[in-house]
Amino acid sequence: MRKKEYFADSEEASLLYREEFRDMKTEEPEVAPSPEKDKFEIIGKSTSRIDGEKIVTGRAPYTHDIKLRGMLYGKILRSPHACAEVISMDISQVQSLPGVKAAIQLKKGRVTYAGEQVAAVAAVDEKTAEQALKLIKVEYKSLPFAVTEEKAMEEGAPQVRKRPNVQKFNEYTRGNIDKGFKEADFVLENTYKTAVEIHHPAETHGSVAKWEGERLTVWDSTQAIFGVRDGLARALKIPASRIKVIKHYMGGGFGSKLGINDYTVAAAMLAKQANKPVKIILSRRENSLCVGNRPSSLQTIKGGVKKDGTLTALYLKNYTSGGIGRGDYCSEPVVDLYKCPNVQVEEHSVFTNTGASRPTRAPGHVQGTFALEGFLEELANKINLDPLELRKKNYSTKNQGDKETPYSSKGLNKCYQLGAEKIGWKRRNKRPGEGNGKVRRGLGVASQIWWGVGRAGTQADVKLHPDGSVEAICGTQDIGCGTRTYMATITAETLGLRPKDVTVKIGNTEYPWCGGSGGSTTTPSVAPAIRDAALKAADYLKKMAAEKLKAKPDEINITKGKFSNKNDPVQSIGYKKLIEELRKERKFRREKVFHGEYVGRPSGFAYNTFGAHFAEVEVDVETGKVKVLKVVGVHEIGRLINKITAESQIIGGITQGVSTALFEERIMDNTTGNVANPNFRDYKIATSLDIPEITPLIVDTVDPRINNLGAKGLGEPPRIPPAGAIANAVYNAIGVHVREIPMTPDKVLQALKRKEVD
């Protein structure tokens, strides 16, 4: 089922998520880590971003800022047809335009969505390149297409791919679903719908390619520099060793920049032809068409429950559309989040003639959680149970979907407790919609499960210089989450220094290997690897200090720039002094590199992150307008590494969650085959006035075995529950569940009508 292409589109990248997190086990570490005993001074507190000043003053270089001598600008010609055969193409006219330096044909045969790239040019400036595109003559034979799920599912609909438009891709069963329904006192069935969202990072996609002989350097706005390198190697058929990929700073990706892109390959090809560097930056419109989206879902859940709230059965049928891509696995929350003996799932792709989906911050879980949590809310009402109690009642200490494996750590109960206190859960309407008046308030909750493990094999170096300076080096990339900062804090903590004493180097494939920044893997990969390297550096320094202090290395304590004897703290030597003496004694004259790695975690446990969000909303029952007043987001993520950036992560997740709960939807037009809203005027994103009061809370536990710090990831978790919590709060306010996001006024009004009928 995989496309034989190299690109991070659809299947490849989203399969990667599942394979890595669910099915793939890591190697057993030789010594199981035991991070609980460690006490820290900097780790877990708030350290401001070490690059914050550079970013907010505009001095941090983004890919958009790259300007090289003699650099050309590339533009891409895209298919105006949602489905067509490219009959012929003539690019010969292009060179007649002064300033045009290269042109390539990129497509033969069939185009399957409007916006697919067919040719590219490079010229001395953007305007010339744009004009050159008009000189390319393409003859298309346009073919029938289906760009909406409804159309694609109709009988006799035009076939999007070389297989039926609707195709099952996932099944799961545990227990016996019919038995589960029989055991239930109540059975409920509802259908929930989520729209296609577009990632729309602030920085649009783009790359700069430059050849020096046989060597290629690419600056790319990417979440995965090594992924881009390896993808380029395959696409261009050159050894990976000849390619260097650099990414200094980027303005967001959210999953849409997880691998090689076709325009990056085009930039490299144009650069080769022109023998000059080429820069390609996509427009906002292009960002709406061809660099991914979050698949839609149409999920029917049927569930059974006993009077006391015990779940007896959960059945999910999902139709998900990721355009020409496969769509998302949305069933994970139904399978894993709550204890339930009888679960059955079937998931189907619905192919449409639209750009392929890509992982979008918590792919599948966002959609699945919206449906499951909405369903539980309605179920709780059915049996007159506090929805929070229903969730607690079905608390699971094992990952049932993962062969009933016990969780290595799970702090969800604590999340419920803290969140309920903070929001004032008692204030909720005991009966949904019991309030009166034109503007009604309600409270809602939703929980979350995600992975959050690291990638085994992640490497990092700590380098000590004879002048005492320190580098922390890793081929990871900071996609905006604060990676640089925690690399500095962990190294500093371990060596008894201050974060500002550490120079951090990342974003270059010449540094030690690290995987792409997706799946909430970056912190649990990079942090343990850098900690490992720093511990080795500390061991070396301890040994040296021990010699000076006439003690044993394991008797040496490092704190605040000082090495001291645990048993006799008066016996001490400063970090600077130690290095200076070693240098004088000619023991330390060249730089020393300490290599660290994250090797893996013990098997026999499930490693997951958890969280619960509580939302308070106000709904105008006459206009259908929803205003989110408050969201409290509580997360259990193992050890907290940096409080302030972790809180930012939660605030960001909730901000996106609010935006998609209320506004965001890519709209396709069945007549033209085009995206109707490929801009920020019509694709509506929350404005600052739409963002509620947000309270991020973190349950700081230490996972006893996941890695040497006991830390899990937090990239995706806070993005998962907001829409569910908000929709449930709306339900609590108005007494009817909207069951669909975005909850625009027209849909809320429609739901209110459903209530009148009920």
Next chain:
Amino acid sequence: MTNFKIAEPQTIDQVTSLTIDKKDKYKLMAGGTDLLAEIKDEIIEPEVVVDLKSIPDLSYIKKEKNGVRIGALTSLARLAEDTLIKNEYPALHEAANSVASPQLRNMGTAGGNLCQRPRCWYYRDPQVKCRKKGGGRCFAFRGKNKYHAILGGGLCYIVHPSDLAPALIALDAEISINSPKGNTTIPLTNFYTLPKINVRKENILAPNEVLREIKIPLIKKEEKSTYSKFIERGTWDFAIVSAAVKGTVSGGIFRDITIVLGGVAPVPWRLTKAENIIKGKKITEDLVRKATREALKEAKPLEENGYKKELAEIVLYRAVLSLL
């Protein structure tokens, strides 16, 4: 985007003396917030952009004995901040303040706001040639039409995007137009035309005619006004439905009332029927709602925009009651 030249006229006469030998040759530009977007998206491809900002003295707000005069090049930000407007013509103040974002209000002008082109997404799609762009069909009619017109459609179902227009019409504003045929002053309400008059245009202006000035009569005793705009998000959004209401009111009764809806039709939509029902009666929520329902009986919603009818009722009754 195609290349174009910039013309910097020093007087309005230089603009009106331009010969229009072919369509789209000249385009007038005020703040450029709409025009440049149209050019960049290749919706229009003018050879010459005539920069009205180079003409001196077209930006002013002046109170005189028979009314207030507003220069066409007055920025929306200035209009929104002006205390005279704020105190005497709250409807205009609120309308100006509700337009887009601070950046757009700084650049956009009053004249440009009244003359801006529609936001129908088919019109704005460079790959689509709909009826408004000289093509043969209206894609919105059976297409994605959640934001389209419920009134005054036929041939084309745009809604007029301007927030100033309904407010100014409710305030009985007139506009002065400089034209090669001479200069005229007409009520703003006569400026706008339905698609059935000319589907390619939203108003009566020819390419070499300039909207020069807006005039609003002095307020009467006990005159009150308001502009209420319903949008999907917190700010920076075009109206789903808006209502401009002006009237003289005392003791809970309107002696006269003018109601103009925005966001529902290709032109600002006067609700005369509702005005007549409301006038002279004790105002209640129920009365206004009934009046709106009566007036909107002629509405013909498309597949996805029926909710606008309900919203109009709510927005309007709330606006009217807010003036009591």
